[in-house]
């Protein structure tokens with residue numbers, strides 16, 4: 648998987664992604680990080696990348712030409728291959744999710760466009776962007792952190808990046824449930840004991856306890872997820888309550 652990142656701050660992205668899991672994956676050649684400095688594609692001697700928005704309004708916008716030429720430098724799709732998808736990090740994008748990470752991990756290459764200031768001239772977004780993406784409903788200084796968040800999540804879905812493949816999948820958000828509480832040594836810390844069930848070695852009962860804890864935690868913290876998860880249970884409850892189903 649080759650990640651191209653079009654940005655005004657290439658060092659921020661390159662340094663930010665070298666650590667831990669991703670560092671090893673880069674060394675193993677499973678993923679590649681190629682940061683492109685948009686400023687290198689300016690045509691004026693002051694390397695100008697932004698200007699005032701037409702129609703007025705606060706802040707500055709990134710101009711189209713340097714972004715477009717930086718994109719042209721990396722977007723050469725190989726003969727007969729479909730064009731490389733361009734993800735534009737923006738609060739106006741589709742909300743990123745584990746599902747989207749899994750789907751994007753199937754690609755061979757991805758291009759991330761990181762905007763700054765108040766955004767980018769709409770004309771170049773229309774011209775090159777295939778997928779506007781948001782990592783959540785909040786505004787950041789630039790698209791670099793959202794791009795790094797997405798590259799981390801997508802890389803974990805690339806085969807071989809995580810040691811035991813399943814830890815990438817069983818992580819939270821498996822079938823719409825939050826992960827259960829986890830414990831490790833020592834058995835007692837500050838007078839607090841690890842739940843006995845986890846020391847029992849009875850894996851059937853441990854799995855049952857973990858599912859209960861996941862349901863409890865999801866119901867308490869993420870009713871939106873719990874709704875999707877417990878639909879069958881609630882439907883059955885509804886049917887039983889209204890005696891449409893006789894369980895005699």
Ligand SMILES: NC(=O)c1ccc(NCc2cccc(O)c2)nc1
Nearest residue numbers: 736737762766781782786787789790
């Ligand atoms: N929620 C996000 O994914 C996100 C993404 C980018 C960003 N800032 C740069 C930017 C880029 C474009 C328009 C714009 O208004 C701001 N802030 C938050």
